[in-house]
Amino acid sequence: MGERVNPIADLRYAATVPPVPAAATRASGALHDRRGRPLRDLRISVTDRCNFRCTYCMPKELFGASYAFLPQASLLSFEEITRTARLFVAHGVHKLRLTGGEPLLRKNVEQLIAQLAALRTPEGKPLDITLTTNGSLLARKAQALKDSGLQRVTVSLDALDDAVFRRMNDVDFPVAQVLEGIHVAQRVGLAPIKINMVVKKGTNDHEIVPLARHVREHFGPGVVLRFIEYMDVGASNGWRMDEVLPSAEVVARLDRAFGLQPLAAHTLGETAKRHAYRDGGGEIGVISSVTQAFCGDCNRARLSTEGKLFLCLFANQGHDLRALLRGQRDGRPYTDEDIAAAIGLVWAQREDRYSELRTQQTPAAQPGQPRVEMHYIGG
Numbered sequence: 423m424g425e426r427v428n429p430i431a432d433l434r435y436a437a438t439v440p441p442v443p444a445a446a447t448r449a450s451g452a453l454h455d456r457r458g459r460p461l462r463d464l465r466i467s468v469t470d471r472c473n474f475r476c477t478y479c480m481p482k483e484l485f486g487a488s489y490a491f492l493p494q495a496s497l498l499s500f501e502e503i504t505r506t507a508r509l510f511v512a513h514g515v516h517k518l519r520l521t522g523g524e525p526l527l528r529k530n531v532e533q534l535i536a537q538l539a540a541l542r543t544p545e546g547k548p549l550d551i552t553l554t555t556n557g558s559l560l561a562r563k564a565q566a567l568k569d570s571g572l573q574r575v576t577v578s579l580d581a582l583d584d585a586v587f588r589r590m591n592d593v594d595f596p597v598a599q600v601l602e603g604i605h606v607a608q609r610v611g612l613a614p615i616k617i618n619m620v621v622k623k624g625t626n627d628h629e630i631v632p633l634a635r636h637v638r639e640h641f642g643p644g645v646v647l648r649f650i651e652y653m654d655v656g657a658s659n660g661w662r663m664d665e666v667l668p669s670a671e672v673v674a675r676l677d678r679a680f681g682l683q684p685l686a687a688h689t690l691g692e693t694a695k696r697h698a699y700r701d702g703g704g705e706i707g708v709i710s711s712v713t714q715a716f717c718g719d720c721n722r723a724r725l726s727t728e729g730k731l732f733l734c735l736f737a738n739q740g741h742d743l744r745a746l747l748r749g750q751r752d753g754r755p756y757t758d759e760d761i762a763a764a765i766g767l768v769w770a771q772r773e774d775r776y777s778e779l780r781t782q783q784t785p786a787a788q789p790g791q792p793r794v795e796m797h798y799i800g801g
């Protein structure tokens with residue numbers, strides 16, 4: 423391991439070091455978990471820090487000046503992230519999403535994107551690389567992101583009304599700058615652009631129709647607005663079921679306002695259910711993580727900023743890949759084959775399906791084993 427790390431921040435989430443099989447076999451690209459689900463999508467958190475304090479994700483009272491974010495030495499380097507991503511690609515991953523915290527806060531993130539963009543699937547195809555951002559730095563960075571090889575971007579935007587938006591990000595950030603970021607992203611050719619709105623009943627659900635209207639009128643069909651049900655991620659947002667507005671209600675409201683018709687899914691494992699505007703004005707998506715679980719074909723793995731692998735957004739136990747990336751066996755560093763085999767074993771044993779098992783009453787996190795927080799593992 424070598425490097426000194428802050429034990430408090432580093433040990434916040436439990437993780438075990440995955441066993442490395444004695445004889446490693448080559449990754450086949452056709453790995454499946456215990457429920458027959460392949461591994462296709464890797465979400466990489468590049469920082470646990472954020473310049474927003476969204477009330478549902480990093481409430482100010484808990485993420486204040488005294489909060490211990492991960493120290494620099496804990497973070498995976500760009501080389502470590504790229505190596506890990508390459509091993510996941512050999513196992514069948516073809517989509518990478520950079521997230522956080524706020525990924526655009528990670529210094530020189532464009533260099534990481536350039537390294538990831540050079541990876542190829544076993545069939546020689548480029549990967550689908552995207553990034554989820556709060557949009558605050560997008561106007562400034564969109565061109566550099568595009569130049570580094572990023573294809574598309576997802577921007578989180580919870581309200582069109584400036585006062586509501588400022589209240590939800592809780593750092594008084596103006597909505598106009600995020601809208602400007604989306605315009606610049608569109609201009610430099612990042613496409614398709616998706617906008618994600620987390621809907622919290624009683625907080626911003628009155629913004630659904632105005633935001634949809636704004637996107638239709640100002641961005642056009644190239645920008646897809648998606649509505650996410652407010653989830654019980656982590657343990658710090660004080661989630662309550664009665665603050666969830668079911669996606670069916672979102673669709674009903676948009677149907678009344680504009681007229682919608684359902685669309686077929688593009689791919690297996692797609693999280694959003696798609697609907698087209700009847701007038702040809704583009705489409706919207708709804709992500710019903712609470713009311714309609716989609717664990718059955720969940721093909722996503724998540725890599726935390728300091729190299730812990732989580733197999734479910736709601737997991738309370740990670741798998742410490744950094745220990746392998748920086749560790750040794752019999753006096754020699756682990757090889758790519760060793761680490762790929764360890765990842766293969768971990769995925770093969772996966773059984774997670776939290777959303778399917780979720781009940782109206784959120785089970786309390788185990789003492790000493792808090793569920794991972796969204797700012798730490800990304801969306």
Ligand code: SAM
Binds near residue numbers: 659
């Ligand atoms: N900071 C970036 C952003 O906000 O886009 C990337 C990280 S953020 C954790 C990723 C996504 O998770 C965002 O779209 C955010 O709205 C969503 N999110 C965070 N907490 C959530 C919750 N409790 N329920 C549903 N979505 C949530």
Ligand code: SF4
Binds near residue numbers: 474522524556797
């Ligand atoms: Fe930051 Fe994104 Fe979480 Fe908001 S949702 S606090 S922008 S990480």
Ligand code: SF4
Binds near residue numbers: 721733775
């Ligand atoms: Fe995948 Fe876990 Fe979400 Fe189910 S709850 S869809 S297994 S991340």
